[in-house]
Amino acid sequence: MALPNTNTRYLFFTGKGGVGKTSLSCATGLALAEAGRQVLIVSTDPASNLDEVLGVTLGQAPTAVPGAPGLSALNIDPEAAAHAYRERMVAPYRGILPAAAIQSMEEQFSGACTVEIAAFDEFSKLLGDPAATAAFDHVIFDTAPTGHTLRLLTLPSAWDEFISSSTGGASCLGPLAGLEKQKALYAASVARLSNSAETTVILVSRPETSALREAERTRGELAELGICNQMLAINGLFAVAQSKDRIATAMSQRARDALAGMPSKLAELPACTIPFLPRGTVGLEALRLMIHPETASPTLSNSMPSTPLPPGLAGLVDEIAGAGHGVVMTMGKGGVGKTSVAAAIAVALARRGGKVVLSTTDPAAHVAATLDGAVPGLSVTRIDPRKEVADYTAEVLAKAGKSLDAGGLAMLEEDLRSPCTEEIAVFRAFARTVEEGRDGFVVLDTAPTGHTILLLDAAEAYHREVMRTQGDMPESVRQLLPRLRDPAFTHVLIVTLPEATPVHEAERLQGDLARAGITPYAWVINQSLLASGTTDPLLCQRGSYEVPFIRRVADDLARRCALLPWLAEAPVGVAGLVPMVR
Structure with a gap:
């Protein structure tokens, strides 16, 4: 079996967005269930697709998976958890405090931070309290993308430090109100995570340099938290001994090079390898192929099906360039190539004579690594959370602190x-970065979907917080939502892959944006093997699998659509990015 071989009760799958954590955690759970174990799979991802992979509608209570005796799953819904958490904190005061005070409390619990705390609260009940999962032999956590996961894991120590250092009584930041009594549960959660007899953390990666670099960063940060019981899973390895097909040769060589250059400490971890599967990983049949890849049917055809293909990116870039200024935002599920698409568009706009700033809000910050060449008129920046916190703290203390006792x-x-x-x-x-779009182009490589939406939804919560501590609001913040909703100023590009889960996730994102009053400018389907020109039988089978998803986007979902082929040359540096805009 190619899956992780572990006997611990708790399994924790983590890794860069898009590496296959959900499919791998589901296949592992299915294998354990078919071996006679009772298994619960839990998603802590705000943008979970656990329902889709398992083929069952999930809620916040364990649901049996049809066709898989012994296997159950649940989703921790951060929004629902936040609503329940908020009501738990406010309800005791209804009818006691004035209506204005109750409204103020509810507002304090309305921000993105409450969602994060509430999700961790639910997560801790399952991990820190064995009674909550006593009916199961194994509990598998399919976690959110790496940055979010690490934030969840470090919250207990952050909150503990905050509570223990409190000098002014109860904080006026509402989310903290219910945490003191949870300290023991949070401590138990962290202790269980670091106990190698109970828990194994599986770092999931593709055989790609960026994904392996992210896995190494995760390994080191988990080790600093005392979580050293780790193993590595390389997912989707495509390997050919020799081939006349340029795409197959490039894909295989790129994987070999990435694995050969793997950081040494990551290479020391126990590891397993799951081969490339051309038909996707949605549904129990596909998951069983992950468990037993040797049972896959042989691939014979070396030709692609015929279907009309959307044009490339050049036309979209020409339209955007014609405006002379504005903001371009690439959005979508983690791992779909938002960074490469954003960098390619930034390079193309600069080569057309524009003044361009390429920036990221992504905690993983891969932009600088993707763009390693210089283009006149193009500058690369990053929104660094640590620096922004330090600057903001200093500014607030200087403005508001001087008048306080x-x-x-x-x-x-x-x-x-x-x-x-x-x-x-x-x-x-x-x-502030969006505001720069008044005088030139700003291309934002944004964080994965859930985090992006939290940022967009944070305007009112931000307003309340900043008024409390600082008493004013920067004009850039005041103008942000109007700018994002202005199609002449902001061009939102939804980036996806020609696969089931990324397309369905992007469709949900489009609905979320609509509710926020934002209309996407276009969709970009990235890394299409159907459009690559390959004649390798296995890759042709994957190309055939892409057709219904390309048609769904181009015919039904997108006002405008661009299709990018899988390129033999990696999209790194100017030389690798320029061919993406054709």
């Missing part, structure tokens, strides 16, 4: 030590 200053400093401050600081930087 010792007690008031202590309470202000207490608020600023809260992890919620990072959301506010990053949001300010996001608004």
